[in-house]
Amino acid sequence: MIATDMVLKRCADTRYRNIGGEGVVVRQTASEVLVLNEIGVRLLELRQQSAR
């Protein structure tokens, strides 16, 4: 569960790519591949914008 006061941050070992509006996230150290839906992609891109 994500608490309202939790600050989300992308792990340094992740690569992310938007493919057709959905996301593929690769976690290098864990050798893990995740697929994000549109909401996950939006969250990740908002986080990237705020980090700039």
Added chain:
Amino acid sequence: MRFGENFLTYPDLFPARPSGETWGDERLLIRFAGHVYGWTGLSATQAAAARQRFSELCLPPDEEPPAAVEIQVFRAAAEDFFDGGRVWSFEFDLDYAPDALSIAGFHFMGRLDWTPGLRGALWTSEDERLVSHSIFENFFRAVVAYHLFEQGGVLLHSAAVVNSGDAYVFFGPSGAGKSTISHLSFAAGHAVLSDDMNALRIGPAGVLVEKLPFAGDFGQQCKGAAGAYPLRALCRLHKGSDPTLEALRPAAAVAALLGCAPFINRNPYRRDQLLDQLQALNARLPVRALTFARDDRFWALLRRGEAE
């Protein structure tokens, strides 16, 4: 855990460059999927075992075409390797750099270097058991995976079946059903290229599937089909009670392919290019999710899917 600690007595002494004392003067040229791989520095025992393993793919000694990739074999001391009570292991330790890949495994160390062309070096303490302990083949798989990748292709952990001159590739992690679908297809009269590893190449005319000499238990017995075949269907496998064939969304398709692209998919310096190539592959021929039962009903489903 540091690189090499699973296998090497002195991980810090991992060779920094391809050099050392070779096992012998034997040279072996192995040709498949349109390319020649040149092995040098083998002992007579090692070369004989490799010739037996790759038999019809080995070129006669009087033929000397240029090799696409050269691989040197060097001698290493038995005490350089840490057994930990094992008698064999399929796992590796891998370490990545922008222009090199280091591999430590059971009784071997290997390097791939881009200088700028790809070349390989293998250090081992095994003479008679180089081939029987799969050291030769495991390193060879890594070499082929990177060589194919450099040409815009991908080595896919998959089963490939030829039906009416076209290839059907079924992929997924261990346990997804690659061997099962190979057996079912073979029983239905289709040729199996491999039930473990296949080469996919994107060309101007489409995607070609090429037979590689790397197979699981089933594929080693099935030497019928060879060569390259146009790819007709690319399916992520699932086992189930009733066959279904569904489209996969592009992100899920690329993620599924990524998980089945061994050696490259863990390399942080190659991952962006791998994603590019997998996206291109999925754009050419979209991946579908195939659920199949232990019967051949899935073939009717695939044929219907082609017609749609």
